[in-house]
Amino acid sequence: MVTDIKSGNLPNFSDKLANDDGRIRLEPYECIHEKLSKGFFQKYFKKDPTTVRQEQIKKRQEQTSPLQSSPRKTEIKYRKPMRIAFNFDNIYEDPHACYEYGQKIILIESDELHVPSSRCTYNKSCEYTCKTSDLITTEVQLFFTNYITPTLREIVASYILVDPEEPNLILDAGSYNKTNGTCLTHVIIPEYYITHGIDQADLVIFVTIRPPTEKNIVAHSVPCNFRDYGTHYSRPLAASINFNPSFFTQFIYDPHDLTYEEYIKVSLHELTHSLGFSSMFLSSFINEDGHPYDASIEVQRSGVTPNGEPYNYYKRAINSPNVKKVIRNHFDCKSLEYAELEDSGGYLDWESHWEKRVVGEEFMVAWASPIMPVTRLTLALLKDTGWYDIDLTKAEKWVFGKNLGCDMLKQCYNNTWNYQGYFCSRGGQPGCTCTRMGKGVCRLAVLNNLEPQYQHFVNTSLGGTDGVFDFCPTYLTSYPARGNSRYCIDNSLYSNLDAQYHELYSMNSRCFEFVSPNNSVGQACWEMK
Incomplete structure (x- = not known):
């Protein structure tokens, strides 16, 4: 149980929030890649990440002949921007998607992969009643085909060069047979992807727009086709990605603002799992000599x-x-x-x-x-x-912890995190966040049964409210804005500017402390030149 020090109430960190403009905000986002990936591999490959690692390493050790290597050094000069092909077949006709208000569908991640969720239990179908925000209309289809996926394709191509699949991307028949010709849940891989292949592509992504089994999921992606060399896997050749329509339909006619950008980054996050940042592929990386390593x-x-x-x-x-x-x-x-x-x-x-x-x-x-x-x-x-x-x-600018040395990596204590905005000890106290991206509030809580590595005060029951942050006590910013807690980069807050201190909300604005005429310390968002 977690009790908020300031309010004395039990904080709810699991609901989507609607701001004054009616747009759905995310607090917090839940990534279920590991859950789905583990379920997918256990169902079709009868393995989990630990088993995969152990088997691959054992096979490498047992080989008496040189390991099969990848032609990394000889072909690296031919690498070109990655080409992603998106398959949209399932957004036009999908029994697990919503096309009419009140339509009854079955949410299938839990049922198909036998993993629990907040809406479904093991081995039980989960019936769901479609809401207006879930509907796949023509406008929604065009929004994903013309805006969302081209944006993701462009971002990936700008960062990543890959050995091009020439003349076509031909998916692996072994993976295809093991998964019964599917890519995750009820997504059919066309047989000609195995025989003829996909023109002008290095990776194919199967797109679905389904309400997920967990309400706070914006998107999820899992690789489903790759070559198995025994000692290691190849890079993913195909993957699925599902978008939760209720988070995206609000942007059809206005694909802008901070929330939209956040959802694009969440989608890129999920796609990055299917590029290789996934527990199932960490033991299949290729070193400078072309050999696999963990x-x-x-x-x-x-x-x-x-x-x-x-x-x-x-x-x-x-x-x-x-x-x-x-x-x-x-x-x-x-x-x-x-x-x-x-x-x-x-x-x-x-x-x-x-x-x-x-x-x-x-x-x-x-x-x-x-x-x-x-x-x-x-x-x-x-x-x-x-x-x-x-x-x-x-790469984009990474501010957190920059040049702060080895000590801050040991643990978040008042002597190792003794820098502006990092460590706080007074619940409810305002302050700039450690990266100065916003005005924050010190959020502390009484927490039961904290493990020793999560104890940051002499009082063993006191800690921060963010469990993913190891309960480190720090200044957290709210989005949407709550009280004076807000992001300085949120230019939608222009009506909340403090004209007395010449505030400005913009992408170049940051939080700074100042001393007011009454000698109290305040925070303001000012533009950096």
Whole structure:
């Protein structure tokens, strides 16, 4: 149980919020990639990530002849921008999508893959009544075919170069047969994708627009076709992506504002899982010599709580060459050997997201926010797959923890996070967030049974409200704005400007503290020049 220190009420962190303009905001976003990926592989391949890793490594060790390598060095000069082909067959006729108000459909992720959800239980069909926001109209179809997917295609092509599939992208027959010719739940792969292939494509994505089994899911994507070499998998050749219509239909006639940009980043987040940032593919990365290797390791984390209790625990991390180089340079910590992976959500988040306590605002953490930069860290991981060439100079700015050294990576204590906006100890106190992207509030809570690694005060029951952030006590910003907690980049708040202090909300605005005439400390959003 979590009790909000300031209000004394139990905070609800699971509902979509509607702002004054009626638009649905996301708080929080739930990524179910690991859940669906695990279910998909267990159903069709009878394996989970741990089994895959163990089997592949064992086969490499048992081989007496040289490992089959990928022609990385010889063909790298021919790499070209990745071409994604989107298959839209299922948005026009899908028994699990909504076309009429009040229509009854079956939500199938849980039933098909035998994983639980908030709406469905094991092995039970989940009937759902379609709402207006779920409907796939002609306008919705055009919105996805003409706006959403072309945007994703353009973003991926701008970052990623790949060995082109020539003359056509031909999907793997072995994967096709194992999955009974499907790509996730009731999505049929055309047989000619196996025989003739897809022209001018390096990856095919099957698009669905279905209400998901979890209400806070904006989108989800899972790879479904790849080559199995025994010792490793190839890069994904095909994947599914499902968009939750209720989050996107509100933007059909006005595809702008901070929320829309956030949902595009969430969609890119899901697509990145299907490019290789997924637990099922981490042991199939290709090194400089063209041989497969495991990019993840198990690490032991240890420390002492503020109350003097020692602790040890284990988790997964990435120690591939470029990831290690990027994270060392970012934090100015030359002894750093890995980038931690998320472990707060059990198998839901394990190995498919960065640890939020370490990277903060980044588009591949297991928590969405309006600030989701595509950083050098994730681009470095994609480069380390060996499947892609990545231009790291195109990365977006990564501010969290920049040049703050090794100590801040140990744990979030008042002596290791003793920097502006990072650590807070007074619940309800306003302050600028650590990246200065918004005006925040120190959110503390009474939490029962906190594990030692999540204890950040002498009071072992006191912590922050963000579990994905390892309950680190920090200044959090609300979106949509609540009270004075808001993002400085949200230019829709122009009517809330404090003219007395010459505030401005814009993409170049940041939060700064000031001392008012009555000697109190305030916060204002000012534009950076």
